[in-house]
Amino acid sequence: MEEDKSKSENPLKVNRRHFFSQLSVGIGSLALGSLLIPDLFKGGPKPLASQPLGIPHFAPKAKRVIYLFQSGAPSQLESFDYKPTLAKRMGEDLPDSVRNGQRLTGMTAGQDKFPLMPSAAKFAQHGKSGAWVSEFFPHIAKIADDICIVKSMHTEAINHDPAITFFQTGSQQSGRPSMGSWMSYGLGSENQNLPSFVVLTSRGKGNSQGLYSKLWSSGFLDSKHQGVLLRSGKDPVLYLNDPDGISRSDKRHLLDHVSSLNKLHHIETGDDEIESRIAQYEMAYRMQMSVPDVMDIKKEPESIIKLYGEDSQVPGTYAANCLQARRLAENGVRFIQLYHQGWDQHGNLPNEMAGQAKDVDQASAALILDLKQRGMLEDTLVIWGGEFGRTNYCQGNFDPKNYGRDHHPRAFSIWMAGGGIKPGITFGETDEFGYNIVKNPVHINDFHATIMNNLGLDHEQLTYKYQGRRFRLTDVAGNVIKDIIT
Amino acid sequence: MESSVPDFVLFIGRFHPLVVHLPIGFLFFAFILELYSHWKKHSAHSMAIEFALLAGAISAAVASVLGYMLSLSGDYDVSTLDTHFWFGTVTTIVTFFAWAIRSGKIDIGKFNVLKSKIAALTLVVVLVSVTGHYGGNLTHGSDYLVKYAPFGRTEKVVLPSIEHLGEATVYDYLVNPILDDKCIGCHNSSKKKGGLSLQDSTAIMRGGKNGDALIAGNAQKSELIRRTMLDPHHDDFMPPEGKTPLTEEEKSILSFWIEKGNADFKVAMADLEAPEEIISIASLMLGLEDKTGKSGIAMPIVDEVGTEVLKDIVAAGFKVRELVYGANVYEIVLPSKSVSSEKGDGLDVKLQKLLPIKNNILWLSLKDNFVQDRHMETIGQFKNLQKLEVEKNPITDAGVGYIASNESLTGLNLYQTQITASSFDIFAKMKALERVYVWGTTITEDQVANFQAYGEGPTIILGM
Numbered sequence: 004m005e006e007d008k009s010k011s012e013n014p015l016k017v018n019r020r021h022f023f024s025q026l027s028v029g030i031g032s033l034a035l036g037s038l039l040i041p042d043l044f045k046g047g048p049k050p051l052a053s054q055p056l057g058i059p060h061f062a063p064k065a066k067r068v069i070y071l072f073q074s075g076a077p078s079q080l081e082s083f084d085y086k087p088t089l090a091k092r093m094g095e096d097l098p099d100s101v102r103n104g105q106r107l108t109g110m111t112a113g114q115d116k117f118p119l120m121p122s123a124a125k126f127a128q129h130g131k132s133g134a135w136v137s138e139f140f141p142h143i144a145k146i147a148d149d150i151c152i153v154k155s156m157h158t159e160a161i162n163h164d165p166a167i168t169f170f171q172t173g174s175q176q177s178g179r180p181s182m183g184s185w186m187s188y189g190l191g192s193e194n195q196n197l198p199s200f201v202v203l204t205s206r207g208k209g210n211s212q213g214l215y216s217k218l219w220s221s222g223f224l225d226s227k228h229q230g231v232l233l234r235s236g237k238d239p240v241l242y243l244n245d246p247d248g249i250s251r252s253d254k255r256h257l258l259d260h261v262s263s264l265n266k267l268h269h270i271e272t273g274d275d276e277i278e279s280r281i282a283q284y285e286m287a288y289r290m291q292m293s294v295p296d297v298m299d300i301k302k303e304p305e306s307i308i309k310l311y312g313e314d315s316q317v318p319g320t321y322a323a324n325c326l327q328a329r330r331l332a333e334n335g336v337r338f339i340q341l342y343h344q345g346w347d348q349h350g351n352l353p354n355e356m357a358g359q360a361k362d363v364d365q366a367s368a369a370l371i372l373d374l375k376q377r378g379m380l381e382d383t384l385v386i387w388g389g390e391f392g393r394t395n396y397c398q399g400n401f402d403p404k405n406y407g408r409d410h411h412p413r414a415f416s417i418w419m420a421g422g423g424i425k426p427g428i429t430f431g432e433t434d435e436f437g438y439n440i441v442k443n444p445v446h447i448n449d450f451h452a453t454i455m456n457n458l459g460l461d462h463e464q465l466t467y468k469y470q471g472r473r474f475r476l477t478d479v480a481g482n483v484i485k486d487i488i489t
Numbered sequence: 490m491e492s493s494v495p496d497f498v499l500f501i502g503r504f505h506p507l508v509v510h511l512p513i514g515f516l517f518f519a520f521i522l523e524l525y526s527h528w529k530k531h532s533a534h535s536m537a538i539e540f541a542l543l544a545g546a547i548s549a550a551v552a553s554v555l556g557y558m559l560s561l562s563g564d565y566d567v568s569t570l571d572t573h574f575w576f577g578t579v580t581t582i583v584t585f586f587a588w589a590i591r592s593g594k595i596d597i598g599k600f601n602v603l604k605s606k607i608a609a610l611t612l613v614v615v616l617v618s619v620t621g622h623y624g625g626n627l628t629h630g631s632d633y634l635v636k637y638a639p640f641g642r643t644e645k646v647v648l649p650s651i652e653h654l655g656e657a658t659v660y661d662y663l664v665n666p667i668l669d670d671k672c673i674g675c676h677n678s679s680k681k682k683g684g685l686s687l688q689d690s691t692a693i694m695r696g697g698k699n700g701d702a703l704i705a706g707n708a709q710k711s712e713l714i715r716r717t718m719l720d721p722h723h724d725d726f727m728p729p730e731g732k733t734p735l736t737e738e739e740k741s742i743l744s745f746w747i748e749k750g751n752a753d754f755k756v757a758m759a760d761l762e763a764p765e766e767i768i769s770i771a772s773l774m775l776g777l778e779d780k781t782g783k784s785g786i787a788m789p790i791v792d793e794v795g796t797e798v799l800k801d802i803v804a805a806g807f808k809v810r811e812l813v814y815g816a817n818v819y820e821i822v823l824p825s826k827s828v829s830s831e832k833g834d835g836l837d838v839k840l841q842k843l844l845p846i847k848n849n850i851l852w853l854s855l856k857d858n859f860v861q862d863r864h865m866e867t868i869g870q871f872k873n874l875q876k877l878e879v880e881k882n883p884i885t886d887a888g889v890g891y892i893a894s895n896e897s898l899t900g901l902n903l904y905q906t907q908i909t910a911s912s913f914d915i916f917a918k919m920k921a922l923e924r925v926y927v928w929g930t931t932i933t934e935d936q937v938a939n940f941q942a943y944g945e946g947p948t949i950i951l952g953m
Contacts, residue, residue, distance in 0.1 A: 376952030
């Protein structure tokens with residue numbers, strides 16, 4: 004009675020449904036149910052939605068994801084989408100028939116002309132597959148036969164924040180759970196001593212855009228699915244180390260006591276987030292032991308450091324993060340999210356982009372090679388890409404040596420590797436201007452659906468009910484791109 | 490063959506199913522009242538019966554005319570239609586007579602008046618019932634009434650049961666059941682909407698009023714498919730409003746048959762190169778185990794595993810993950826360095842715990858746990874294993890030999906083990922093997938190049 008009373012006073016646990024489920028409604032409502040839902044009492048396989056969490060809906064090809072996010076949106080025209088027409092028609096105005104009413108950002112909306120600008124970087128074909136890769140990415144060019152380049156990504160957002168939020172959460176407005184949180188929710192954790200979703204950030208010298216923790220937030224999902232940001236340097240996780248004078252057993256006693264108080268509070272209020280809180284304290288305690296070990300890259304042999312480049316020895320660089328990503332993957336982290344900032348080249352593109360590419364090229368390729376030699380590319384899906392593309396016309400002064408490109412949502416390139424993605428193929432095509440997709444478009448929802456598919460999750464079945472409706476990462480859209488799956 | 494009947498006539502004709510229920514109601518009412526009035530006499534009864542008979546007769550006449558109009562559409566089987574038509578006409582005439590007798594317009598006083606009234610009405614009711622039955626057969630198909638009857642059910646042609654999808658003839662096992670479920674209600678030998686019957690191969694090939702139902706090899710141009718693919722609000726959409734539309738899966742089976750199977754009525758699954766999706770749908774339709782899984786990974790059929798057994802395995806230090814919901818297949822991981830003895834002592838006991846589920850393990854990882862050759866002998870019994878990670882262990886060629894007979898392994902990780910190029914011959918024998926990882930062994934690039942030059946066997950992946 005006592006407990007019931009306090010619960011009824013607490014709005015968190017008791018809602019209309021809770022109320023009805025407590026009524027003894029009897030057989031009549033069951034019969035009604037069977038009329039309304041004809042299959043209710045039928046035998047046979049249960050609908051997927053009623054499946055317990057943590058079990059794939061169908062045979063998975065991958066069990067983890069490493070997402071190398073290039074924040075700021077690297078230009079597809081200087082990386083993977085080779086467009087010789089831009090050189091032939093250099094300086095000509097982008098025909099209206101091609102632009103076709105595309106809205107512009109405030110940065111180029113005032114421009115009178117949209118002169119076509121060719122790539123400052125030279126292109127060549129690489130590997131058996133003959134994939135076009137620019138000279139900015141010599142190492143990625145060498146792994147052309149291990150990756151699948153998608154040239155036909157498109158999005159609706161034209162500014163960074165909605166665009167990156169869209170990629171990470173499936174919605175342009177913030178508040179939804181991040182991809183990594185959905186995977187953690189759908190697949191569960193593999194290593195009890197580490198979070199199942201880890202975030203690492205780095206920053207290049209190029210013009211950069213902000214990163215906010217909302218991008219790895221668990222949204223309305225249980226907070227244990229939240230991405231954990233590991234910092235570079237001595238303390239990967241702040242406040243994880245015990246203060247001086249506190250021993251590990253003291254810490255244990257403290258946690259046990261706090262936990263028993265929290266449990267009492269949970270009984271009182273019925274708020275499930277309290278249980279998550281208890282679990283998080285325990286996770287942090289275990290991470291005190293596991294994280295320093297995983298993050299210690301000094302154990303890596305010389306050959307591996309050479310593979311990733313000298314930068315991999317400098318904490319906080321993209322190269323170091325790539326190496327960390329591999330170590331985290333080996334230790335059972337489900338979703339490892341890297342961000343490298345500095346890809347927003349509105350001006351000075353040739354120089355800045357060359358610098359950015361130098362930051363990421365060797366280490367990105369090294370990660371693929373390293374995973375491959377360890378046999379981990381079998382079940383690790385690696386993704387490399389930004390939040391949208393860049394315009395085929397020049398922003399600012401028309402100078403082929405020092406130009407800029409504005410945001411372009413209609414077509415851009417990303418690549419994926421391993422984890423059930425076909426290696427050595429190029430998927431999708433843009434028109435000769437590199438402006439519109441002419442073949443095999445891949446929307447962000449499709450991209451999400453495909454990744455989930457390879458992890459064994461049906462994007463239409465993995466849902467979470469919140470505020471009266473069921474939410475999915477792909478919301479109400481998304482098709483699995485079967486042509487890029489092995 | 491365009492119908493020469495004016496649209497207006499066909500439009501009016503379509504009211505036949507509506508009007509036809511009026512005489513049925515009136516006449517049954519008259520009959521029941523007649524019986525009742527013998528038991529309890531009342532002057533009003535006589536009037537009511539008379540009126541009901543007249544109303545029945547008139548409505549029957551109207552229904553007959555409308556029915557004739559409807560029949561002009563040519564959608565119906567001629568012989569059943571004939572019977573229905575004549576029974577309808579006779580019913581109408583007899584009803585008029587019954588009314589005439591009842592109201593005294595015709596005097597048949599020589600006979601017992603009381604009995605003749607009953608006799609005429611009984612005849613009317615029998616006629617109405619027979620007419621109605623034939624009408625029903627025209628609309629719903631001749632087996633509509635008895636389809637679910639507990640007696641005298643006409644045995645359906647039972648297809649021999651099959652074990653492998655390849656044996657299934659596409660039409661008999663996959664296409665026909667779909668047509669039977671969704672189309673044949675209106676396109677059968679007695680009710681041919683649009684002049685089309687889909688009852689059997691001859692009828693299908695004959696096509697309908699709008700031409701061929703299908704064009705072999707071209708699903709898009711085949712009416713049978715085209716109409717199901719239209720916008721549901723389109724006039725030509727099939728099945729029409731109110732009927733259950735075809736599911737995406739059903740449409741893809743039909744398309745597959747017409748496109749890849751060239752609409753051949755004899756072609757079997759084994760003769761065709763079926764995409765994963767089709768194999769998956771077809772397996773489900775035939776109740777066969779889906780050999781591909783939804784993502785194209787072959788799934789063995791295995792027994793359920795008890796929770797106690799799983800608890801035991803977890804207690805031994807393994808991580809257990811159900812790999813596909815409801816398929817009883819598992820991924821088993823022994824975390825690195827769970828075994829501390831260099832001789833691999835302790836691992837033997839652990840592996841014994843896995844034996845009860847040896848057929849249920851699809852993925853197994855024992856990396857960095859001092860796995861010895863003798864342990865590989867135990868692993869050799871896990872016949873459904875698809876991925877095996879035993880890297881960073883002191884395994885030699887002899888150990889690899891123990892798993893040589895495995896026919897489902899696709900990925901084998903042996904990096905940083907003590908194997909040599911002698912294992913290549915074993916790899917070549919393993920049927921399903923696609924990739925072997927041998928970085929950090931004594932195996933050299935030349936040895937790999939030599940082996941791969943044969944073009945057979947798995948890809949051997951070395952490191953940097």
